[in-house]
Amino acid sequence: MKDVSEFLQRQSAALLLLQEVDVNAQRTGRRNIAEKLSRSLRMPYLFAVEFEELSQGRQDSPAYHGQAILTSLAASSPRMIRFKHQTGFWRSRWYLPNWPVFQRRMGGRLALVAEVDFGGRPVVVYNAHLESRGSEGLRKLQVEEILADARQYPPGAPILIAGDFNTRKASSPAVAALLGAGFHMAVGQQATTTRGSALDWIFVRGPRAFEKRGIHGDAKASDHFPLTVVLHLDPQSAAPQRRTSACIASK
Numbered sequence: 001m002k003d004v005s006e007f008l009q010r011q012s013a014a015l016l017l018l019q020e021v022d023v024n025a026q027r028t029g030r031r032n033i034a035e036k037l038s039r040s041l042r043m044p045y046l047f048a049v050e051f052e053e054l055s056q057g058r059q060d061s062p063a064y065h066g067q068a069i070l071t072s073l074a075a076s077s078p079r080m081i082r083f084k085h086q087t088g089f090w091r092s093r094w095y096l097p098n099w100p101v102f103q104r105r106m107g108g109r110l111a112l113v114a115e116v117d118f119g120g121r122p123v124v125v126y127n128a129h130l131e132s133r134g135s136e137g138l139r140k141l142q143v144e145e146i147l148a149d150a151r152q153y154p155p156g157a158p159i160l161i162a163g164d165f166n167t168r169k170a171s172s173p174a175v176a177a178l179l180g181a182g183f184h185m186a187v188g189q190q191a192t193t194t195r196g197s198a199l200d201w202i203f204v205r206g207p208r209a210f211e212k213r214g215i216h217g218d219a220k221a222s223d224h225f226p227l228t229v230v231l232h233l234d235p236q237s238a239a240p241q242r243r244t245s246a247c248i249a250s251k
Helices: 002-011 033-041 136-150 173-180
Strands: 015-023 045-053 064-071 075-082 105-107 110-118 121-129 159-164 184-187 200-205 209-215 227-232 243-250
Touching: 002 033, 015 033, 015 045, 015 121, 015 159, 033 045, 033 064, 045 075, 045 110, 064 075, 064 110, 064 121, 075 136, 110 136, 121 136, 136 159, 136 173, 173 184, 184 209, 184 227, 200 227
Parallel strands: 015 243, 121 159
Antiparallel strands: 015 064, 045 064, 045 105, 075 110, 110 121, 159 200, 184 200, 209 227, 227 243
C-alpha cells in the first residue's frame, strides 16, 4: 500500500485507473484501498465491485475487489459495464473449500466508465479488466462489448480505454478489435508484468499526441508495472487545450 501510494504521488497525474483494488480483504489488512489512496493523494474516487472474494472475507464481513478511478478533474456519469460474456472458472463449487489458493469468487469482469472534464472537454474513460482464465476469443468479446457501448458517443468524442487486458498473445484479437475500431495504442505491446507478459494497455481515440509514454518496470508496488502517458486533446478542437497525464496501474 505504501509503495503504491508513493509511486502515484511521484507521478502527479490528473487521472488514475486501478484494477484489482481490495475492500476488506485479509491479504491487504482489511482496508478499503481506494479510500486510503483517495485520502493520501487527495483525489476523489469512483469504485465498482468486480468480485466478492469468498476466501478473503468473513460471513458477517465480506471482502471485495474491483476497479477504481481517482481523478483531480471533474468526473460525471459514472456507471459500469458488467460483461455479458464471462467464464465460469471462478464460481464456488461444493467440492472446493474457500481457501485463498482456489480464489473462489462471486461476480464478473467489468469496465468502470466515467466522463472526465479535460479543460472543458469531456473524455469518456473506460477502466477495463478482461478475463484472465478465458480464451483470447472471450477477451475479444468483452472488448466488443466496450466498443458497442462507445458507439453511443459522437465519432469525434475523445475516448480512453485502458487497464489489465490479460492478453496472452502478441497478436491478440482483443487488441486488433480496438485498432480496427479506430483506436490508437498509447502504451502497451511490451512486458508489463514481472512474468514478462504484455497484459496492460492504454488505447485512445481523439487525442493524437502522446508524451512521456512509459512502462515502469522498476516500480515494486505490484506484479504488474504501472503505465503512464501524457495525452493532448485534438488541437483542432474549439475547446481550450489542456495537458494532462493519465496514470494506469494494475493491482
